[in-house]
Amino acid sequence: MQLKKGLIRIGLPPVIGSVFFPRILAGFRAKHPHIDFDLVEEGANKVESLLLEGALDMGVVVSPVDPESFDTLPFLYQQLALVIHESHPLAAQPSVRLEELRGEPFVLFPRGFAVRRHVMRACRDLGFEPSIVYESSQWDLLAEMVAARVGVSIIPQAICSKITNPDVRTLALTDPVIPWNLEVIWPKSKYVSYAMREFQAYIREVSGPQP
Template identity: 45%
Template sequence: MTGSFTQAAESLRVSQPTISKAIKDMEEELGVHLFDRTGKKAELTNDGQTVLAQSRDIVQSFENLTTGLNPDARAQKGKLRIGLPPMAGAGYFPEIIGRFHERYPGISLELMESGARKIEDDIESGALDIGVVLLPTKQQHIYHTIPIADERLAVIVHVGHPLASRESVTLKELAGQAFILFQEDFALHGRISAACLGAGFQPRIVCESSQWDFIGNLVAAKLGISLLPKIICRRMSPDRITVLPLADPVIPWSLAFVWRKDRYLSFAAREWIRFVRTFYPNV
């Protein structure tokens, strides 16, 4: 506040009549007097003080908005919803997630653990921004992908199982065994069941779970056998579990981060994608 329309005009580099007219127009628009002009200086009325305070809030809000729209600032904050199957989360991503959080502490990561089939559905619906799914997806053409794993399934049995001494087994040899599988919303459930049907038998499923470590414990307790990716099999205790390569047919376990091609990506999502690519540079 200068107390003078002339000084205000000089400060703003406009003419004094321009300042006077702008104030007069504002007073007519608001229906109040903003300045008391009876003294040597133009002083704000009570209404003028209120308008000044509100105007400062508006200016500050605008500055905050423009700062928030700055690409560098936007990359440092936001929210990202990521879907992870339990096995993928256990085997691949704790280190990546930890490093990303250290680098971008202002970005909130909402990690949703579920089966790959449900994760794919949630990405399609927009409930998730990005997620890890089992390839191939139902609608491969609608996604961008970052391949992150290409493994095979192996058979796990308890150490006293009749097959435990074998070097490998075929799927046909598992006919009649009790199977412990992931629940139906896991893509692996359908893939194993389809492979068994292709080998000429319907798997006898005695238990389903959403947790790979619980499946391992049930196998160790002699409730049945299971098929898991090799990266998870390596986490099993050799004192309780024997891991057997599946010789015929080979059942692939290929994982990828996917996100929809036709959907807007926030700066947080773009930074996550860029960050993940540094861990998988050859994709």
């Protein structure tokens, strides 16, 4: 019997691509070696734009997205965490309230990244504008900037386990907890191909429980 073939053009932010997607892609390809991927790494805002333009089939982004424009399939539920130099006075605490970072210099992901958008919104809800002194799309470079005492950073919890610099500590953020929930999205108007249906089924199979 001839195997069905397919191609999925999928967009995802670099932080998602480097941490989560290799494992997901390897597992899916083991079951469906006849389905290929064309990966495009862009910030979440750009991924959504490319989907609506028809340049991509699917995207992996941080929720929420416009429910009028996209169908969604949630698959990972996490939080953002604080990355701080081990000599910082707050580093001795088991967790840090976001309010305690008022006045601190921040090193963050650039505009267009959902992590940046969520951090900015949470700070503004508390009545302060974070002072951003450095930006990078690479989480490991942000961690090195923290190690060099340039500032503090806020990144996804899952990435924290990959930071190996002994001068850096990662702490839970509270008041508020900032969620970082991932979902696969595709335009409501788009035809769902065989390859897309198979990938959706696989995501449902491997996704974690909803909180």
